[in-house]
Amino acid sequence: MTYVVTESCIRCKYTDCVDVCPVDCFREGPNFLVIDPDECIDCTLCVAECPVEAIYAEDDVPDGQRHFIALNAELARQWKPIVERREPLADADEWAAVKDKLGELKR
Numbered sequence: 001m002t003y004v005v006t007e008s009c010i011r012c013k014y015t016d017c018v019d020v021c022p023v024d025c026f027r028e029g030p031n032f033l034v035i036d037p038d039e040c041i042d043c044t045l046c047v048a049e050c051p052v053e054a055i056y057a058e059d060d061v062p063d064g065q066r067h068f069i070a071l072n073a074e075l076a077r078q079w080k081p082i083v084e085r086r087e088p089l090a091d092a093d094e095w096a097a098v099k100d101k102l103g104e105l106k107r
Contacts, residue, residue: 002035003055006068010104014088019049031106032106037072
């Protein structure tokens, strides 16, 4: 099983999760992070670190966000690894509680 980054991360991109990942499985896009399912070792460390609760075990991804499983796998093949914590996007706090942000995702 792998972990999956879901919609809450879009336009926030807090990277606290990256800092605790022992295998560097996170990939970075312009305004979103994903987890490479081939690299994730199911350690669960990232889940508690995410301030917007965007990370779920694959089996626990909410029904309305299950498409993020395939999206993480797809984008992980295209985006470069991120291996250290960075500042979140400038307006991350404004976007943290916004729902239905998939249309905001930049590839």
